[in-house]
Amino acid sequence: MSEDPHKRGILHRLWQAILMLTLWRIGALRRRRDPPEHGEADDPSRRETGAPEWAQHLIPALLALTALTGLGFVALFIVDPNTQLLGLCLGVGLALLASALILAGRFLVPQETKVEDRPMYGDREAVEQVAEQARAGLDGITRRRLIGGAAGIAGAGLTAAVVIPLVALGPGIEQQLSDTPWHAGRVLVDDEGNPILAANVNEGSFVTAFPQGAEKDNLGSPVVVVRVDPATLKLPADRASWAPEGILAYSKICTHASCAISLFRSPLSPTTQSRGPALICPCHYSTFDVLDGGTVEFGPAGRALPQLPLQIDASGALIAGGPMSGPVGPSWWGDSK
Amino acid sequence: MRRGLLALAAVVCGGLSLVDIAAHGEGQTHAASTLAGTATVPNGSLVSEGHDLFLSSCAACHGMNAQGIPGRAPSLHGVGALAADFYLETGRMPLPSPRAQPMPTRPAFSQAKIQTLIDYVASFGGPAIPTVHPQRGSLSKGQSLFALDCAGCHTIQGSGGIVTGAVVPSLNVATPRQIAEAIRIGPYVMPRFGPGELSEADIDSIARYVRSTQSPDDRGGWGIGRIGPIPEGMVAWLLAAAALLLIARLIGERAPAPKHAPPPSEET
Amino acid sequence: MSKRSSRSGDAAVDAVSFIDERLGAARGLRFLMDYVFPDHWSFLLGEIALYSFVILILTGTFLALFFDPSTSQTVYHGSYAALQGQSLSAAYSSTLHLSFKVSGGLLMRQTHHWAALVFVAAITLHLLRIIFTGAFRKPRDINYIIGLTLLILAILEGFAATHCPTTCSPGWASRSPGASRCHCR
Numbered sequence A: 001m002s003e004d005p006h007k008r009g010i011l012h013r014l015w016q017a018i019l020m021l022t023l024w025r026i027g028a029l030r031r032r033r034d035p036p037e038h039g040e041a042d043d044p045s046r047r048e049t050g051a052p053e054w055a056q057h058l059i060p061a062l063l064a065l066t067a068l069t070g071l072g073f074v075a076l077f078i079v080d081p082n083t084q085l086l087g088l089c090l091g092v093g094l095a096l097l098a099s100a101l102i103l104a105g106r107f108l109v110p111q112e113t114k115v116e117d118r119p120m121y122g123d124r125e126a127v128e129q130v131a132e133q134a135r136a137g138l139d140g141i142t143r144r145r146l147i148g149g150a151a152g153i154a155g156a157g158l159t160a161a162v163v164i165p166l167v168a169l170g171p172g173i174e175q176q177l178s179d180t181p182w183h184a185g186r187v188l189v190d191d192e193g194n195p196i197l198a199a200n201v202n203e204g205s206f207v208t209a210f211p212q213g214a215e216k217d218n219l220g221s222p223v224v225v226v227r228v229d230p231a232t233l234k235l236p237a238d239r240a241s242w243a244p245e246g247i248l249a250y251s252k253i254c255t256h257a258s259c260a261i262s263l264f265r266s267p268l269s270p271t272t273q274s275r276g277p278a279l280i281c282p283c284h285y286s287t288f289d290v291l292d293g294g295t296v297e298f299g300p301a302g303r304a305l306p307q308l309p310l311q312i313d314a315s316g317a318l319i320a321g322g323p324m325s326g327p328v329g330p331s332w333w334g335d336s337k
Numbered sequence B: 001m002r003r004g005l006l007a008l009a010a011v012v013c014g015g016l017s018l019v020d021i022a023a024h025g026e027g028q029t030h031a032a033s034t035l036a037g038t039a040t041v042p043n044g045s046l047v048s049e050g051h052d053l054f055l056s057s058c059a060a061c062h063g064m065n066a067q068g069i070p071g072r073a074p075s076l077h078g079v080g081a082l083a084a085d086f087y088l089e090t091g092r093m094p095l096p097s098p099r100a101q102p103m104p105t106r107p108a109f110s111q112a113k114i115q116t117l118i119d120y121v122a123s124f125g126g127p128a129i130p131t132v133h134p135q136r137g138s139l140s141k142g143q144s145l146f147a148l149d150c151a152g153c154h155t156i157q158g159s160g161g162i163v164t165g166a167v168v169p170s171l172n173v174a175t176p177r178q179i180a181e182a183i184r185i186g187p188y189v190m191p192r193f194g195p196g197e198l199s200e201a202d203i204d205s206i207a208r209y210v211r212s213t214q215s216p217d218d219r220g221g222w223g224i225g226r227i228g229p230i231p232e233g234m235v236a237w238l239l240a241a242a243a244l245l246l247i248a249r250l251i252g253e254r255a256p257a258p259k260h261a262p263p264p265s266e267e268t
Numbered sequence C: 001m002s003k004r005s006s007r008s009g010d011a012a013v014d015a016v017s018f019i020d021e022r023l024g025a026a027r028g029l030r031f032l033m034d035y036v037f038p039d040h041w042s043f044l045l046g047e048i049a050l051y052s053f054v055i056l057i058l059t060g061t062f063l064a065l066f067f068d069p070s071t072s073q074t075v076y077h078g079s080y081a082a083l084q085g086q087s088l089s090a091a092y093s094s095t096l097h098l099s100f101k102v103s104g105g106l107l108m109r110q111t112h113h114w115a116a117l118v119f120v121a122a123i124t125l126h127l128l129r130i131i132f133t134g135a136f137r138k139p140r141d142i143n144y145i146i147g148l149t150l151l152i153l154a155i156l157e158g159f160a161a162t163h164c165p166t167t168c169s170p171g172w173a174s175r176s177p178g179a180s181r182c183h184c185r
Helices: A005-032 A053-079 A083-108 A124-136 A144-169 A237-242 B002-027 B044-057 B080-089 B111-122 B139-149 B176-185 B200-214 B229-251 C011-023 C026-034 C041-064 C090-100 C105-132 C141-163
Strands: A046-048 A111-113 A206-211 A223-227 A247-251 A263-265 A278-280 A287-289 A295-298 A310-312 A318-320 B161-163 B166-168 C073-075 C087-089
Touching (some): A053 A083, A083 C105, A247 A318, B080 B176, B139 B200, B176 B200, B229 C105, C011 C026, C041 C105, C073 C090, C090 C105, C105 C141
Antiparallel strands (some): A206 A223, A223 A247, A263 A278, A278 A287, A287 A295, A310 A318, C073 C087
């Protein structure tokens, strides 16, 4: 579809006109203030007084309007504290105040240009005197290095003592990262505390589960339970019994930055899709392959997702077959598995 | 000028037809259409009409008898009217190309033709089209379930997003029936939830919640797309900071330009 | 017992001598009044940062009167229907209370939020001005370090402040306890 060159020309010219008008206005604002002439002395100091009448009327008017908007805000607050109206009132009031101040600064107060020499820092004499007095404080002390060194290591030692309590924020000295509430026989329960039956976990679905009776807030607690076709499993040999009927459980806490893994990519027709089922973290899209033990398929996670061995007990409920396969949560130094 | 008017007229007509299709899609109950709880009893002549349409539009991938073609498309035996209705009403099927992700778009067929296809696919058995009653659901329960099961991919406002390997559609125009169907099917890479995991009451609640996200209470004013920090950052930097920068430029002084070419001097 | 009054009748003199006779501030005030400040427009960028910080302080004080920075779980009974009856952290619950119940609460919260964003943007613009005019050189090098520290603190504070009430950013389940179930609690 070719553009009508005549139309384009008009639009183009219109745009150019707007552009030139804008630039001219800005330029006109510049020219209004005469730059000081380059005299022999080249001293830009000057002082201009004389507030024009219109400014001395307009500025009080703006300030009066500001007062009105302030009162309007008060009235609105009492009568109908609608957020948008309140914001509009306050915004307009502040804009009016700003306009008044800008105009006052430009047209009301005396316009003054002053020159100030850079302060000469570096008073050699005073520096010498201060240094002399500091050195005088060491008069009579002969073993200066010994005392200085002792003060240094005392400072270092106490600083270490002051700083070390911050370690309590982290994994901690006593609390092992691999301690989770999961152990053999612990029942998996859902958000409301009901045991999860194997029959209720359908292929293609995912369920969030917790250890029965344990704190949900513990980072090691939440797991994601999914069911896949057992024939597609590619678990390592030592985990062959961890997925009864193809039901798998993985930690819900991403090994990258411990967001909750809440995405489950579950292809409906494997014949037409090359990507298999995977758990994905919403924060940075670390993708964990569920079929081969939670290895990282994509994303910034540094290690595989810890897997929880599952068993189905006599009543058909899912129970843990042992502790997690590895530490839960973000990878940290020393842990690269 | 004339071309512009024609284009405008085309857009308006297209828009009206979209509204027309959408309106038909939700409200119509065909005499032979299936309702929740009743078995599929498709109209015989519609089934054969559907079969003809199937042959011309779907069999290339799904096979002459909807048995599926390995590596191309799955079998439709047992997917039921539920799946057929979902994929056809939302325009996900037919796919533009075999490997493409099914995306919601304009339905490719008229409502009548869609009904024939639904009846044909339903004749192979499978779940019926669900009925959903959002007004019976609990908004809070729906929010809780949605946050737990859906918000990871669809975002808490149903704005959609991405996962590794697929685009997650927005739920802004999803009808309660489509929501229920998608939950049961788990289309493309979406997980699916059976009645044992999400009951019909749960789906009512989820549908009610999603409906509430479609007309949200924007108490704070402009929602800016309701996807969080990125649009907010753009507004803060590209609108607010830019405006403030402009104001600073306008109200401040500029360095005076030298009148004539200054001799090389020390910097001031 | 005689009260030596130095009132001269000139309002300006009286005001300044009031302070000077108690604090010895006249010389300092003279220095301040004589202080010459460049009026180039690029010097206003730091002021944008300053005033957005002032707004943050004012709105933040108001918010702090209502916000409960606690992660203890409470059952929410408020006007936001979608979370009615759910177990939320006290922080989130108080944030909802601020947004929906407190008069002007949402205005304060929004102002605080946007002032924070503009704050960081203004600091960055100011930083660019400092860099491109070489104002980081001695004797203003320590000043520059202080400014950088302020930038880092502003960013850290931004993280901490959005982390506390856990705004329901979609899909961004946070690390805070209770959020391990992917709820923004």
